Amino acid sequence: MIETIDRRLAFVSVIVTLLSVVLVIRLVTLQIQLPEEEIAFLERMRDDSYHDLRYETPARGEIYDRYGYLLATNSLEYQVGISPALIANPEDVLAKLAAAAGRDPVMLWAQWEEQDAAGAYWYPLAGGNVDLATGQTIEDLGLPGVELGPIQRRFYPQSTLAGPVIGFVSLEGQGYYGVEGYYNQQLAGRVEDSASRESNIPFEAAYAPPPQPGANLVLTIDRDVQFLAEGYVRLGMETYEAENAMILVMDPRTGEILAMAASPGYDPNQYGLYPAESYVNPIVGSIYEPGSVFKVLTMACALQVGIVTPDSMYVDEGMIEVGGRKIENWDKRAYGQQDMTQLLVRSLNVGAAKLSTTLGPSRFYPCLEDFNIGAPTGVDLEGEEAGRLKKWGDPVWSESDLGTNAFGQGVSVTPVQMLTAVSAIANQGLLVRPHVIYQQVGVDGVFTAQPQYLGRPISEQVARQVTEMMINVVEYGAPKAKVPGYTVAGKTGTAQIPTPGGYEDGTSIASFIGFLPADAPQVIVLVRLDRPNESIWGTQTAAPLFSEFAQRLVVLLEIPPDATRYNLQVQAAVQE
Amino acid sequence: MSQTRREWLKHALHQAPWRTQVQATALVALGLVVSIIIGALYLAQATSTATAGRDLKVLERELDRLEQENNRLRAEVASSQTVPYLTQRARDLGFVQAGNDQVMYLVVNGYRPPEPEPVVPVAAEPLPEYDETLNDWLSEQWNGFLEQLNLRTGGD
Known part of the structure; x- marks a missing residue:
């Protein structure tokens, strides 16, 4: 009986030893013989685990007329998202949301029922995005299941005035036509410097190189x-x-x-x-x-x-x-x-x-x-x-x-x-x-x-x-x-x-x-x-x-x- | 003289072996205390850095919010200064458009007609880059300490 146990123990010991040797050999090869691209990949995995890449879009330059009247500036909108699964009391949440966003509660409730019946896990608030002030009001309410996604927009306060002269900026931030297109590079600022690594382990102060904002342009237009x-x-x-x-x-x-x-x-x-x-x-x-x-x-x-x-x-x-x-x-x-x-x-x-x-x-x-x-x-x-x-x-x-x-x-x-x-x-x-x-x-x-x-x-x-x-x-x-x-x-x-x-x-x-x-x-x-x-x-x-x-x-x-x-x-x- | 001293030391140690144990214990304790001090300093520094980092994030968020709010207000002001709006306000206040024959031109000595001025705010210059890690800071402190030590001991 004891002999059997000894034999089995010896067998297990050999197996464990062999596995350990294989593991050690693999570790050594990983340290010494790994191709550079694999090393880079592993380093990236390591960095990604401990750091986040943070992107900062530089502020696009503004456009003024010759006497300083604002023709183009930047604004922030919020997309309001609703997650039905996270909302326990939809009547209350939707009523507060409708009041804050200035939307018809009946419309929001109808949208809820439609999306809930379809089994949606997320849907955007009916009526489009909300402006900065409304977004902040909604954020302050702290409604469960209601998320706010910031969206950068270009805003032209003079509306149609000089539209074809100014041009426009797409949702991706690219200027097209007019001044926005011709001076896109100057207006856009330095985008390449905008990504930075931020440590998840808080032993280093977060470092974010400030992106260089775009230049403001003053037009000759009166x-x-x-x-x-x-x-x-x-x-x-x-x-x-x-x-x-x-x-x-x-x-x-x-x-x-x-x-x-x-x-x-x-x-x-x-x-x-x-x-x-x-x-x-x-x-x-x-x-x-x-x-x-x-x-x-x-x-x-x-x-x-x-x-x-x-x-x-x-x-x-x-x-x-x-x-x-x-x-x-x-x-x-x-x-x-x-x-x-x-x-x-x-x-x-x-x-x-x-x-x-x-x-x-x-x-x-x-x-x-x-x-x-x-x-x-x-x-x-x-x-x-x-x-x-x-x-x-x-x-x-x-x-x-x-x-x-x-x-x-x-x-x-x-x-x-x-x-x-x-x-x-x-x-x-x-x-x-x-x-x-x-x-x-x-x-x-x-x-x-x-x-x-x-x-x-x-x-x-x-x-x-x-x-x-x-x-x-x-x-x-x-x-x-x-x-x-x-x-x-x-x-x-x-x-x-x-x-x-x-x-x-x-x-x-x-x-x-x-x-x-x-x-x-x-x-x-x-x-x-x-x-x-x-x-x-x-x-x-x-x-x-x-x-x-x-x-x-x-x-x-x-x-x-x-x-x-x-x-x-x-x-x-x-x-x- | 030194031979006599060594013999005296051997004799003393032979008579009191606990002295060796006390010395060893004292050395271990000293090492422990030094480690604790270094650990505590490191922890304090790390905590302070982490707190500063968090405060920085909060301030950055607040700065972003204020900048956005500032942008919104400037856009609102610009929207309230559009020509149709101002024209309507002027009409409401009883003003009428001046005709060419109603404008009077005067010579004013030393007056220069208005020229376009760079009235727009200059974009803020980017802040200097800050990329010092804790290790960098410790290395810098250590190097500074060594430099001071070299000065005191007359080293180069």
Whole structure:
């Protein structure tokens, strides 16, 4: 008996010893011979057991208008979750929750019954997320089975104001379109530094490297002017029964964009409710044929090259053939002897075509390129289009283009491109890059945007000559664009709308570009109406809309009438 | 002289063997006391660090809450300053829009027309990184202690 027990004990001892040896060998191999990736995996397991990874999203930078009014900020919402299994007294809990969240108790009870019957272990509170204050009220109640999940949101307090200029931020925190898209990196802050390890064993003070917040952006947009422009966009659409409208306001001296209003616009707080097409800012992202507004560039090129002077005369026969294509004036009339100013005042296509053909493609197109036609302006907004300028030598270019391009047909531009080109005339021949950022305020300091010059397409003298002609255009050709008390320089445009088979009948894009005060321009404005029903002509629609808008604009921008301004200058000189 | 002393010591120990036991016990007790002191210091330090860590967390949470509340209030202020709201308030108060012909411009000596100012708050600079562990702290203290010791003993 004892021998049997001894044998069994010996057997068990051998087995245990063998197992121990195997275990020791395995431990040794684990310590010595383990591949690096396995070591890394085990270290990760160890760290994960004793540490938590903590993520801190840096605060996204805010966006302000030029005078510090908040246009975009961050907010916190709460998703309220209900776990039926954890609630013993649903009547009481739901009644308190309904009172705190401002929801209908009957609705909450119906939702409870439906979810409870379906066996749901968790469901979100009906009626969507609650705001910060409500969330904190619910949290203070300490209701069992009611959980709060914080959700970061971007909030645009001005609602639809300047929506397409600002853009929006997705639920994932990515900025899209407008300033949010273009400056996403600067606004987002430093995300890569935001993860930190936090010990579960409290022998170390929790360490969380603070994420670098995003920079705040101050825009050149003037909130009041933007509001005014958006109001006149709506008014213009109603008054002239237009499909769409837009107004762009810029300081020609610096390229600062003061307002950028275009229909239909959208509310970035609820961007999901709008079709994706509405996200694109048409002022930078859609191209059109500008029509007769383009004649000022043709004229400027002709004067710059020196083939004409303002007093040069030509005989307008009402028709000219260029590259086998007949070009006629808008009213199909022949005007006889005309000077250059009359050419612009009467907006004569034949005269413009004569200028471009006299210049020839080798001089005409480089000059247009100097005005940045056919190239993006570099405006700091996402989604800018370059426009299209068929140049001499392109396979798609034909000789007739030389004639039609002179009056803005067969050439495509964006509204911001067209305004920028004309602003060179207002700015003594200097072309400035349009921009919407005034300042970037971040941890690295304050950066103020400086005017960037794109070049000098024309001389100061030519700029003065064309300005004088444009004053005459408003005075005699488009008197509805006049602004009482101010000298306005401008040009109307009535452009046909191209289709794959030619041009639409009976419709147009009516536009007007004007700047004032003409002798010392402080502001340049583009007004555009798409397919106005009231009249197709820019002189009858865009010009009067410009006038009405400009009369309010000068008050907001504190631009005194010409007479007052001269008196003030004299008074100031005397007092000095 | 030293030979005589060693013999005296052997003789004394032979006569009182308990003295050796007392010495051993005293050494063990001393070790125990030192261990207890080190343990107590470690525990006190760990407790203090843990408490500080917890306080830090509470403060961070409070800071987050206040920042959120601040954001909410600024957004609320901004919502109350929208142009439609202000226009309506102005109308309610009897104001009317000034026409171009109703504005009077005056020359004021030394007056500079308003220019846009950087009126927005500058984003707070990130706090300096704090990543010192207890071990780091102890090492630092120990090194400091050694440096002081070296100074006193004239070491380099």
